[in-house]
Every structure is written in structure tokens, then in C-alpha cells.
Amino acid sequence: MKKLSFLAFILMLAFAATAVAGDPVTYAAKARQLIERGEYEQALDELKRASSLFPYEQSLKVNLALTYTEIAKRDMNAGRYAKAARSLSEARELLPGNRELTLMRGVALYLDKDYLTAASEFKEAGEGVDPLIYLGKIGYDTGDLQGALSYWRRAREMEPDNKMLATLIAKAERELPVESRMDKGFSSMFDLSFDAELPPGLSREVLDALESAYNSVGADLGLFPTARIPVLLYTKRDYGSVTAGPDWSGGLYDGKIRLPIGGITRITPQLRAVIFHEFTHVLIAEITHGNVPTWLNEGLAEIEGRKEFVHPGRNPNLVDASHQLPLVTLSGSFTSMDGQQAGLAYQQSYSMAQFMVNRYGWYAVQNVLKNLGERVTMEKAVAKALSDWSLDLPGLLREWQQALPASAGKAQ
Structure with missing residues (x-):
């Protein structure tokens, strides 16, 4: 009896294996369940196994392509654009001629700043x-x-x-x-456009300062971009008409570094500070994909700019003892602020960012930015980066407040 039961058990297993191995629908159903649970890589393995067993089964190819596409969407949402583009290439090999896949891959390549290849994809999309x-x-x-x-x-x-x-x-x-009507200049990483009215030689000095910022700020933030960076130098009149920025604006980064130049014949420490400040925004934008509160963005940019120049009479280590802006205000745009409020916003942002660097180091700050690049909230980005200190964002702010002079107010 025991022998018969054992044989029956073996036959049952063999039948089950044959049913699974002989049924592509079963593989597809299991893969769909894995996808629904977010287990994309496991779904991919399941479908690859099925495709090797049934190479002519079109439904498996479609499901495999859809899985690659879902993985690509996940990676794009997390800012992993190059990885997303590779997954979309795999999907397109399975479904050649699919216009949507071509368009999606073009978008991923564009966001990764691979402009030449992206343009080819968009032209192929029709x-x-x-x-x-x-x-x-x-x-x-x-x-x-x-x-x-x-x-x-x-x-x-x-x-x-x-x-x-x-x-x-x-x-x-x-x-x-x-x-x-602008002239052009170039260096190893920067494409410079500048008004022909500007003094000769100033453009070369600006390019030299940009290269210095590339090395110095890049070392602090742990990133050295490979895509060329456009920079435009305007007369103050043209800067105002082009950017429509606030009167107190000394520079702008909106995908291009834009700087108002007027009344100078040689580069000054003040202009170098603005260059370092704006280049910091370039790196932060690339690391975080724009998912960053303004206070951290501007605070880190102020740190880099103030290494080059600090306005006389400004205490770089002290936030106004009686006036602080709420965190919610500092997390949004500063452009609608008047000059006095903007000055306080930049000073407080600098104080908070400088505290993070001094207390936890550049490596921790880099990790906060990288976490933000994964599209998480600031709260989660800080908690993950400062886990060794068992700190979250409220804890970080409490430590910053405690480090201020006793008479200073509290951010909310």
C-alpha cells in the first residue's frame, strides 16, 4: 500500500509539472499576480522561462513586453531614466514598431539628457x-x-x-x-552665450569660474555631470525682460544658468559667488529631479556661493533672533517675496543647510538628495539618510533650533 501511495504521489507531481510546463496561460496568470504585487523582476523571470519553452507563443511576448514596460515606468518615476530606457528597448524588441514604446523610450532618454538618441526616437515615433x-x-x-x-x-x-x-x-x-544677437563661447562642460555689448575677456573669466564651480561643488555633492550645461550672460535690461524675475534676483537656473551682467569689466568675487550658487542648482536638479524643498535647494546653493563671497556686515552663522519663517513658507517658491522677506528666507535656508553639513557631513546631505531623487517625501528622505542618528525631519529641525542662540525664535 505504501509503495502504491508513493507511486501515486510521483505521478501526481509529474502531471502537475506537465500541466504547468505545457500551459503558457498558467505562466501568464502567475506573472500577472506577481505584477499586481509589485514583484516585477519575478514576473519577468517567470515569463522569460515560459518564452523559452514556447518561443512562438505571441501572448507571452506581449506579456513580457508589458512587464518590461511596467518596470520602465517604475524606474522613470524613481528618476532612473537610463535604466528605464534599457527596459523599453527590451519591450520594443518583443513588439517592434510599437509607437508608444518608441515615444516612451524617447522621453526616458530626453530626461537622461541623451539628446541625440532621444531625438532619433521621437522622429521614429512619427x-x-x-x-x-x-x-x-x-x-x-x-x-x-x-x-x-x-x-x-x-x-x-x-x-x-x-x-x-x-x-x-x-x-x-x-x-x-x-x-x-549673442556671441558664443565654450569650455569643457559649458556652452556660453553672452551679449556682444559685454566687455571682451569677461566671458573667458566666467567660463573659468564655471569650471572651478564644476570641480568644487561637484566634489561636495558627489556629482560631475556629463551633459553640457548652457549658460547665458545678459545685460541687466535684457535679463529682466527675458526672465521676468523679481528685482532682487541676481541669477536664475531654469534648465539654463542665466546671469545678469552689468557695469563690470572683470569678474568680481560677487559674480563668482552667484556662479557657484547657480551651478549648485544645476547639480541639485539633476540629483533630485526637481523633488526638493526650496529651503534645502537655496540653502546648499548659499553655502557654495558664500565660499566665494559674503556680503560685508552679514553674519553668516546667525538667523535673525526674532523673525523666522515657517517651514511651509520656506518649502515653496521665494520669487513672490519682497526683498526683505527673501533676504530672511535665504538666510534661514542657509542656516538650516549649513547646520546639516556641519553636524552630519556632506555624505549624509548627498544621501538626502539622492533619496529625494527617488521621489520620496522630504520626511522619508531625511529619516533614511539620518537613520544612523535615529533622526527624522522634526528631530533635525529640533537639533537645529537647539544650536541657535537662545533668543532665536522657532520655525514651525
């Missing part, structure tokens, strides 16, 4: 509003405003009511008359 918008963005980011406008105007013909296109076109049309 005539349509989305490919044209991104081709225009590539032109804009690389300094070809005329080409950008050409793509965007074609897209507007297809969608006349597209508000985003209207905004992009208006911005480029505002900048084109100024930039079309």
Missing part, C-alpha cells in the same frame, strides 16, 4: 504633438530656439488650444530676439 513637443524641448535645451519654435508651431497647428504649447512658444519668442 508626426504627432508629443514627439514634436519633445523635439522642440531638445532644441530649446541645446540652444536652438529657432528650431524649437518650428517644432512647437507645427504641434500647435495640430492642437491650437494646447496651453502648454502656448506657454512654451511665448517663452521662446521672448528669448529669441535677445539670444539671436
Whole structure:
């Protein structure tokens, strides 16, 4: 009896294995369950195994391509653009000619700043509003405003009511008359455009300062970008008309470094400070993909700028003892503030960021930024980066407050 039971058990296992191995639908169903649980890599392994057993089963190829696509979406949401592009290449090999996959891969490559390959993908995706918008963005980011406008105007013909296109076109049309008369300069990592009215030789000194910032700030933040960085030098009059920024603005980074230059013939410590400040924004934007509170962004930029120049009479280590801005205010844009409030916002942001660097080191700050780049909240980014200190964001702020002079107020 025992022998018969054992044989029956072996036969049952063999039958089950045959049923699974002989049924691609079963593999697909299991893979879907894994995907629903977020276990994408396991789903991928399951479908690859099935595809090797049933190489001509089209449904498995479709499911495998969809799994690669889901993995790519996850990586794009987390800012892992190059990895997402590789997954989309795998998906497209399984579903050649799929326009959506081509477009998605183009977007991933664009966000990774691989502009040449991204442009090829968008052109392959065919005539349509989305490919044209991104081709225009590539032109804009690389300094070809005329080409950008050409793509965007074609897209507007297809969608006349597209508000985003209207905004992009208006911005480029505002900048084109100024930039079309600019001269050009280059260094190893920077593409410089500058007003022909500016003193000769100043552009070279600005490029030298940018290269110094590249090395110095890059060492602090642990990043040395490989994509070229556009920089524009304006007269103060043109800077105001192009950027429409607040009167107190001494520079701007919006994907391009924009600096107002006026009344100087040689680079000054003040201008070097602004260059270092704005270049810091370049690195923070690349690390965090824009997911960063303004106080941390501006605070770190102030640290780097103040290494080059500190305004006389300003105590770099003291927040105003009786006036502090709430954290919620410091987390949003400063551009709507008046000059006095903006000054306090920058000083408080500097104080908080400098405390983080002094107390926990640049490595911890780098980890906060990297965590933000994974699209987590500031609270989670700090808690993960400062886990060795058992600190979260409220704990960090309490330690900062305790380090201030006793008469200082409290951020809320």
C-alpha cells in the first residue's frame, strides 16, 4: 500500500509539472499576480522561462513586453531614466514598431539628457504633438530656439488650444530676439552665450569660474555631470525682460544658468559667488529631479556661493533672533517675496543647510538628495539618510533650533 501511495504521489507531481510546463496561460496568470504585487523582476523571470519553452507563443511576448514596460515606468518615476530606457528597448524588441514604446523610450532618454538618441526616437515615433513637443524641448535645451519654435508651431497647428504649447512658444519668442544677437563661447562642460555689448575677456573669466564651480561643488555633492550645461550672460535690461524675475534676483537656473551682467569689466568675487550658487542648482536638479524643498535647494546653493563671497556686515552663522519663517513658507517658491522677506528666507535656508553639513557631513546631505531623487517625501528622505542618528525631519529641525542662540525664535 505504501509503495502504491508513493507511486501515486510521483505521478501526481509529474502531471502537475506537465500541466504547468505545457500551459503558457498558467505562466501568464502567475506573472500577472506577481505584477499586481509589485514583484516585477519575478514576473519577468517567470515569463522569460515560459518564452523559452514556447518561443512562438505571441501572448507571452506581449506579456513580457508589458512587464518590461511596467518596470520602465517604475524606474522613470524613481528618476532612473537610463535604466528605464534599457527596459523599453527590451519591450520594443518583443513588439517592434510599437509607437508608444518608441515615444516612451524617447522621453526616458530626453530626461537622461541623451539628446541625440532621444531625438532619433521621437522622429521614429512619427508626426504627432508629443514627439514634436519633445523635439522642440531638445532644441530649446541645446540652444536652438529657432528650431524649437518650428517644432512647437507645427504641434500647435495640430492642437491650437494646447496651453502648454502656448506657454512654451511665448517663452521662446521672448528669448529669441535677445539670444539671436549673442556671441558664443565654450569650455569643457559649458556652452556660453553672452551679449556682444559685454566687455571682451569677461566671458573667458566666467567660463573659468564655471569650471572651478564644476570641480568644487561637484566634489561636495558627489556629482560631475556629463551633459553640457548652457549658460547665458545678459545685460541687466535684457535679463529682466527675458526672465521676468523679481528685482532682487541676481541669477536664475531654469534648465539654463542665466546671469545678469552689468557695469563690470572683470569678474568680481560677487559674480563668482552667484556662479557657484547657480551651478549648485544645476547639480541639485539633476540629483533630485526637481523633488526638493526650496529651503534645502537655496540653502546648499548659499553655502557654495558664500565660499566665494559674503556680503560685508552679514553674519553668516546667525538667523535673525526674532523673525523666522515657517517651514511651509520656506518649502515653496521665494520669487513672490519682497526683498526683505527673501533676504530672511535665504538666510534661514542657509542656516538650516549649513547646520546639516556641519553636524552630519556632506555624505549624509548627498544621501538626502539622492533619496529625494527617488521621489520620496522630504520626511522619508531625511529619516533614511539620518537613520544612523535615529533622526527624522522634526528631530533635525529640533537639533537645529537647539544650536541657535537662545533668543532665536522657532520655525514651525
